[in-house]
Amino acid sequence: MRIERELMRGAGPVAVMRLLEGGEKYGYELVQMLERQSDGVLAMGQSTLYPLLYNLEAKGLVASRVETADNGRPRKYYRLTDRGKRQLARDRKQWEALSVAMGRLGIIGQ
Amino acid sequence: MSEAINQGLFHRMRYTPMRDVIRGRLSGRLDINARLAAAELPAAVQELIRRVVRRTRLSKLERIEIADELIAHFADGLAAGARPDELIRAFGDEAQAAKLIRRAAIRKRHIVWHALRGLGLMLLILLAFYAVVMLRFYLGRPAPSVNYLAVLNERVESTPPDERAWPLYRQILLEMPQRREHRFHRMLDAEPGRQQWPELAQWLEANQPLIAQIRQAAEKPYLGFALGRGGDAYDPQLYPNRIAHPVEPDDVLNDSLISVLLPHLSDLRLLAIVLSADAHLAREQGDAERLERNIIAMANIADQLRSESTILITDVVAIGRRSVALTQVERALLDAPELLQDQQLQRLAHQMAKPSTTPELIGLHSERMMFHDIVQRMYTDDGDGDGRLTPQAYRILGADAGTGGAVPPIAQLTMPVLTASRKEILSHYDAMIDQAEALLAQPRRDADWRPYYQQVEQWHDSPLSLMRYGLLSMFVPALSKAHDQTERYLARRDAVLTALALELYRRQTGSYPQSLEELSPALLPSVPVDRITGDPLRYRLVDGQPLLYSVGANRVDDGGVPALDHAGHPRVTIASRWDIAPENAPAGDWVLYPEPRVETWDEDEVE
Numbered sequence: 001m002r003i004e005r006e007l008m009r010g011a012g013p014v015a016v017m018r019l020l021e022g023g024e025k026y027g028y029e030l031v032q033m034l035e036r037q038s039d040g041v042l043a044m045g046q047s048t049l050y051p052l053l054y055n056l057e058a059k060g061l062v063a064s065r066v067e068t069a070d071n072g073r074p075r076k077y078y079r080l081t082d083r084g085k086r087q088l089a090r091d092r093k094q095w096e097a098l099s100v101a102m103g104r105l106g107i108i109g110q
Numbered sequence: 111m112s113e114a115i116n117q118g119l120f121h122r123m124r125y126t127p128m129r130d131v132i133r134g135r136l137s138g139r140l141d142i143n144a145r146l147a148a149a150e151l152p153a154a155v156q157e158l159i160r161r162v163v164r165r166t167r168l169s170k171l172e173r174i175e176i177a178d179e180l181i182a183h184f185a186d187g188l189a190a191g192a193r194p195d196e197l198i199r200a201f202g203d204e205a206q207a208a209k210l211i212r213r214a215a216i217r218k219r220h221i222v223w224h225a226l227r228g229l230g231l232m233l234l235i236l237l238a239f240y241a242v243v244m245l246r247f248y249l250g251r252p253a254p255s256v257n258y259l260a261v262l263n264e265r266v267e268s269t270p271p272d273e274r275a276w277p278l279y280r281q282i283l284l285e286m287p288q289r290r291e292h293r294f295h296r297m298l299d300a301e302p303g304r305q306q307w308p309e310l311a312q313w314l315e316a317n318q319p320l321i322a323q324i325r326q327a328a329e330k331p332y333l334g335f336a337l338g339r340g341g342d343a344y345d346p347q348l349y350p351n352r353i354a355h356p357v358e359p360d361d362v363l364n365d366s367l368i369s370v371l372l373p374h375l376s377d378l379r380l381l382a383i384v385l386s387a388d389a390h391l392a393r394e395q396g397d398a399e400r401l402e403r404n405i406i407a408m409a410n411i412a413d414q415l416r417s418e419s420t421i422l423i424t425d426v427v428a429i430g431r432r433s434v435a436l437t438q439v440e441r442a443l444l445d446a447p448e449l450l451q452d453q454q455l456q457r458l459a460h461q462m463a464k465p466s467t468t469p470e471l472i473g474l475h476s477e478r479m480m481f482h483d484i485v486q487r488m489y490t491d492d493g494d495g496d497g498r499l500t501p502q503a504y505r506i507l508g509a510d511a512g513t514g515g516a517v518p519p520i521a522q523l524t525m526p527v528l529t530a531s532r533k534e535i536l537s538h539y540d541a542m543i544d545q546a547e548a549l550l551a552q553p554r555r556d557a558d559w560r561p562y563y564q565q566v567e568q569w570h571d572s573p574l575s576l577m578r579y580g581l582l583s584m585f586v587p588a589l590s591k592a593h594d595q596t597e598r599y600l601a602r603r604d605a606v607l608t609a610l611a612l613e614l615y616r617r618q619t620g621s622y623p624q625s626l627e628e629l630s631p632a633l634l635p636s637v638p639v640d641r642i643t644g645d646p647l648r649y650r651l652v653d654g655q656p657l658l659y660s661v662g663a664n665r666v667d668d669g670g671v672p673a674l675d676h677a678g679h680p681r682v683t684i685a686s687r688w689d690i691a692p693e694n695a696p697a698g699d700w701v702l703y704p705e706p707r708v709e710t711w712d713e714d715e716v717e
Contacts, residue, residue: 027179028186031200045200046183047207050176054214066178071189073149075182 008044012052013061014095015042017080017088020062024079027053053078061087127171140170142177149181152194158204159184165208172215240527247526250490250500252362258483259338259365262476265418266336274334275414276374278327280348282320283377298383302390314384314391321388321404324381328407333414335374339364343371362487362502367480375427378415382408382431389438393446401442402454406461408435421480422587425472429599436462436599436606437705443609444704452614459610462603468550468596474589478543481585482536488581489532497532499525507584521577528577538582546589554597554688555644559590590689597641598686604638604647605658605702612656622656625649642686642700658703663687663695672706673698680706 019025019033027049035043044052056062061084069075080088102108122138123131130137138144142163146156159180163173187197201207271277288294297313300306314321335342344352352373363369385404392401412428412435439458442450450458465471488506489497503525504517517525530538542565549557566586569579576583608626611633616622623629626637626649638647640660648659650670657670662685664673672680673696685700 026186027183028190031183032190045202045207046180047202047204047210050179050183051207051210051214054211054218058214058217069182071185073182073185074178075186076179 008042008048011042012044012048013056014088014091016049016052016056017061017084017091020078020080021085021088024065024077026075026077030078056084060084125170140174142174145174145177145181149185151181151184151188154198155184155194158198158201162204162208162211165205166212166215168212168215176211176215243527247499248501250498252487252489252497252500252502253491254362254483254486255491256482256486257365258367258479259370261479262367262370262418263336263338263341265332266334269332269334269418271334273331275327275330275332276334276342278323278330279374279377279381280342280345282323282327282381283348285320289377289380295380298380298387300387302394310387311391311394314388321384324385325403325407328385328410328414330414332417333374335418337370337372343373349373362505366487366506367476367483368506370421372421372423375415375424378411379427379430382411382434385411386434386438390441393442393449396446396449398449398451398454401438402450402458405435405438405442405458408432408438409461420473421476422472422474422592426592426595429471429595432462433599433602436602439606440609440704443613447613452617455610455614459607462607466600466603468554468593468600469547471596471599472550472592474543474547474550477587478540481539481543484585485532485536485539485581489535491532495533495536499529503529507581521580524577525580528574529581530578535579535581538579539586542582542586546587550589550593550596553641553644554593555642557590557593557688559593559689562590563588594686594688597688598682601641601660601686601700601702602705604641608634608638608647608649608658609656609703622651622654642688647702648699656703657701660686660700660702662698662700663690663692664697665692665695666697668697668699670699670701671697672701 015034015038016030019030019037025033027046030053031044031046031049034049053062053064057064057078060081062078063081064076064078066074066076099108119136121141122136125138125141125144126136127140130139142160146159149156151159159177162180163177166173166176168176184194184197187200188194192200266274283289297306297310300310337343343349352371358364385408389401389404389408392398392404408431412431415424415428415431439462484506488503489499491497504522507517529535542562545562545565549559549562566583568575569583570576608629611629612622614633615629626634626647630636639645640647642660642662643665645661648661648667648670650657652670659670659672661667662673673685675681675684680698680701682700682705684696685698687695
């Protein structure tokens with residue numbers, strides 16, 4: 001199942017920040033984890049992921065560093081900043097409230 | 111070989127960021143193709159990355175960063191066992207990707223870049239705004255709706271021909287071809303006892319019929335001088351040297367008050383001088399009737415000048431003629447005290463009693479009309495009293511400044527944007543003239559002109575303010591000087607009227623009174639006030655002759671000793687000042703009768 005773009009715009013950044021909460025990751029890793037952990041629901045191509053990461057970086061919610069990988073190529077790793085952690089905490093509360101409200105309305109199962 | 115080396119060098123230079131060049135390294139690290147080749151990715155993937163990166167339209171450094179990330183991503187995918195076509199499909203819409211990447215990368219840029227971009231945008235907006243304003247400015251056309259010249263000429267138009275003095279004056283002037291000669295003017299300045307007096311007396315004797323015509327013309331109630339093109343200033347016989355420029359149909363100055371010529375002022379001044387000279391001669395000859403008629407004719411010329419088109423300069427010239435008439439009354443009392451009969455003294459007192467206040471001597475109605483006329487020729491008219499400046503402003507301001515239409519380039523750039531609107535300019539001007547009229551209605555000693563000038567100074571406070579209200583600073587007149595002048599005239603008038611009453615008293619009682627109160631009310635309605643202090647005018651007898659004076663600017667009674675200038679000469683403008691603290695004023699009084707030194711009331715004194 002694919003998520004509508006508008007919904008993805010809200011859910012995508014939270015999902016990425018949540019994945020980075022567990023430690024720094026590079027782009028392909030994030031794509032894989034999103035696909036796997038959301039059963040493909042939150043799967044996103046590079047055309048969505050990298051702009052999303054750049055936006056989070058511009059807002060100071062994630063930071064990046066470049067490291068040379070084993071194959072000798074540069075690879076960029078992203079990590080959650082303190083500011084990103086606070087934002088994730090706020091977002092999480094909002095999603096929980098939203099989830100409860102949607103459940104009460106019978107849109108999602110409780 | 112050497113060519114290949116050069117190509118390689120040039121290639122590396124082309125793809126080396128400036129920061130590396132500065133550090134002395136030709137890294138060539140901005141070469142995306144080299145990066146892609148080194149990554150050994152499938153051709154389709156390389157092509158996709160190349161297209162996406164190119165479509166981002168970012169800087170070379172940003173592109174290489176994006177390329178590195180995408181290369182790493184695809185390499186990771188391939189290493190994980192994914193097929194190239196699967197990875198390309200999973201990538202998504204490349205156009206959308208390039209667009210979003212560009213947007214996000216720009217968002218990531220340094221705050222200084224964003225600040226500079228904001229500044230650039232602001233400048234662009236300002237430039238666009240300026241361009242629109244300038245376009246509107248150059249497209250703007252004034253639409254004058256009031257013919258102020260016709261308004262000024264209304265009185266002339268409505269005056270029956272037999273009540274107009276100008277046709278008579280015109281004939282007299284045509285019979286005086288020497289009126290343009292400097293020598294003639296110098297001769298007319300002569301007084302009894304001076305070197306040129308015999309020559310002047312001879313001329314006066316020979317021209318008695320002409321002088322009688324001047325007196326006759328002065329008896330007419332109105333002047334009847336039509337202003338503007340087609341008016342009397344363009345009389346080809348009287349003013350043959352005046353070249354009437356051909357009228358350009360669209361010239362904004364056509365029929366404008368600012369371009370009105372007033373050559374009759376100097377002509378009437380000349381005729382009044384002839385009357386004054388003949389008054390000297392009549393006094394010498396003991397001809398009381400002619401002396402009286404000459405004095406009254408001078409005052410009548412002043413009345414005629416004020417009977418129509420009362421522009422400030424006209425009023426000032428009229429004050430000058432009245433002042434000369436007062437001098438002739440004084441000379442008659444001092445030099446030939448028995449010449450004029452009682453009734454003649456009374457008639458002269460009656461004649462000189464009016465006008466008695468500043469508003470009767472000068473009016474600002476025409477000044478106001480002149481400014482409104484200028485504004486309606488500079489601004490557009492939105493039908494609701496407002497409008498914006500037009501290029502005609504340059505023409506008018508240039509003409510006014512006598513620069514042939516040249517307005518400084520910086521003003522040309524800023525005026526269209528910064529100059530206040532028509533409504534605001536008129537509102538400020540009218541408020542200033544209202545304020546001036548209220549001040550002129552007060553005695554000079556009570557009129558505080560400081561707020562008036564403070565307002566003018568506020569317009570000069572900053573360059574912005576000056577550019578916004580520059581028109582006002584150019585056209586709001588410095589009227590306190592005119593107020594000084596009217597007050598000086600009125601003080602002289604008070605003194606001469608008092609001197610006439612003193613002479614009548616002497617004739618009735620055989621001696622002068624001890625105080626001026628004795629004159630009132632039989633010979634003088636009331637004792638005049640000292641126009642500096644508001645106290646009664648000072649009076650004393652010196653060698654048996656009356657002396658009338660004000661305590662002057664220092665407000666101390668110096669016994670009637672006049673205030674002197676640096677050269678040791680009595681000077682009215684030193685003694686009669688209202689804008690100076692008494693402690694800073696020179697010692698000495700403002701002697702009004704007999705005037706210690708004959709000073710003509712020159713219109714040049716008014717700014």
